[in-house]
Amino acid sequence: MQPENGEAHYHLGIALAQEDRVREAAREFDGPYAYGRTMRSAFQRGISLARLGKLDDSIVQFSEAVRLKPDFADAHRALEQAISLKQSPAKQ
Numbered sequence: 001m002q003p004e005n006g007e008a009h010y011h012l013g014i015a016l017a018q019e020d021r022v023r024e025a026a027r028e029f030d031g032p033y034a035y036g037r038t039m040r041s042a043f044q045r046g047i048s049l050a051r052l053g054k055l056d057d058s059i060v061q062f063s064e065a066v067r068l069k070p071d072f073a074d075a076h077r078a079l080e081q082a083i084s085l086k087q088s089p090a091k092q
Helices: 006-018 022-028 030-034 039-051 055-068 073-087
Strands: none
Touching (some): 006 022, 006 039, 039 055, 039 073
C-alpha cells in the first residue's frame, strides 16, 4: 500500500476495526490525517479511540467530525456519548 494513499489507510482501518484490532485501526486512520482531514476519518478515529478508553482524544476527533460536517448526526451522538461517559463516575 502506498503511504500517501489516505483512502487505502481509511479502508484498512475500517477492516481492522471490524476484526476488533482497534489499536491497529486507530493507527491506520492517521493516514488520511497526513494527507487531508476528512469528516469520516475523524469520526472513525474517534470510535477507535473511544473503544481504547481514550475519551479525551475521542472527544477531540468527534468534535472535528462535527466541525467538518455540522449536520452529521452520528458524530453529534458519538460526541455526546463520549462526553457523558467522561463525566460519569467510575463504577466501583
